[in-house]
Amino acid sequence: MKRPLYLIVPLLLMLAVCFATDLQRWFSSVNENSKRSQDPLSLLLGDARKMFANHFFIKADAYFHSGFYPTIYDNREAFKTPHTAEDSGAMKGQNTGDEEHFPGKKRDWIDGFGRQFFPSVHTHLGQDAPGGKTNGVELADGSGDVREILPWLKTAASFDPERIETYSVTAYWLRSELKKIDEAEGFLRDGLRANPGHPQLLFELGRIYFEDRHGTNHARNVWELALRNVGDLTDWSGERRFLIGQLLGQLAKLEEGAGDYPRAMTYLASLKQVSPSPESVQKWMNDLQAKISPPN
């Protein structure tokens, strides 16, 4: 008996759907992080996106110096930590050496002549950079040119959403120089969505609430959450010591401002153990002690 051809088409379709549902289950189980795999950048570049993100992060620092920046062939001792990150307090500075004269002495006439065709003076955007505040060609509404680093930082964040410093640095410059508080908070929240509960991001968010929105309670809650998320306060590996110190210092400052001196003393006692200069913390504690029990 000859079967009509049109019956085969729905049969094949049904088979395809069955295979698709089965393969989807397998595909999800193979990909540990299915959410990440849906990101087109991750699909295209894989882990190479972190390399690109680092490039754009450094590019932002090169813009901060108006193009006066060492290449891989120059002495980078003074640029190990990007200045944008060091100034914002997002990273502990590890820079040594002379940042003004990294190109070194002129080696020959080609080297000497060539230096006139690229930036060869150390400046910072928003301070002494060409076209900035002091050069008379002010382009902005009094907020300097630090805005110029933002596109590269945002691009770096889109390439590597797990890189925490990108969010901290961007938020710092947005709120401190450009007074864009809402944008800074929004960007930090983007970071928190990609890295839930990360203490560094919570610390920055707390700074916005404390310093810009003057919301003491809100800032306290966020910083205390950050401190809890840090975990073991005696583990000072990597950048943890720097972050723990910053959190304890800010909490002590907040409690001192709120008049809760005993609580501030507790934070300072912990800070003294972490701080690289315990003498200055002790002096702070003495001042606070004098406020709690004034000498007769």
Next chain:
Amino acid sequence: MNNIFAIASVVIREMIRRKDFYVLFILTALITLVMGSVNFFNDGKIVRYLKEICLLLIWISSLVVAIGTMARQLPSERENRTIFPLLAKPVSRTELLLGKFLGCWLACGIALIGFYLFFGCVAMSREKTWPLINYFQAAWLHWMMLGVVVALAMLGSIVFSAASANATICFVLVVGILLLGRHLNKVSLQMSEPARTITQSIYFAIPHLEFFDVRDLIIHNWPPIRWLVCLKASAYGMLYATVFLASSCFLFRRKALNT
């Protein structure tokens, strides 16, 4: 001299008729405008990234126009056999080469005027300033650099048989010099002999095209370069262009055209 100008005008007319420049210009404009429409933290005054992207596209486009136009000049004349009636006229081989060079170089200059006008408009739309001297210096040095590149491509079109091979080698050389040229002496210090001497010889022999790349100065609003420095760089570029042209003329005079 009239012969040279006549040949040059033919080359310019050819570039105007061809679609290469228009396609590259439209692509540059489109990419720049799309990048300009991206919103970064609701700040409409951010401009330097846009200037960087636009200038990068202009540099790529200009190199494509320069090398692409020059590399196919002589091979196409030979393939179409139009070189024989051309040389049958009272036109010497040297005049033919000089005409081709001048035509390509002027065509690149015309293209650069269009590109830099567009760049100026884009920058002005955000910065509200028009640093004319800076832009003129950047365009002028760019044009001088293209003179060296066109002369190099001409030499390549005599040495290499295929236009595609010539164009590829020219691109690799030019991009290599732009990226690594000024660092070769630093790299050589890490080497042992004889690699060090060879690298240093290359460093002193190559045309340092990075002298003509003042993009960073333009992007970051640095003051203009001193005119004397600009003049010296132009003379340096012309010297190399002359060396390549003279080599081309020397080789072309001894080259059999029917092979």
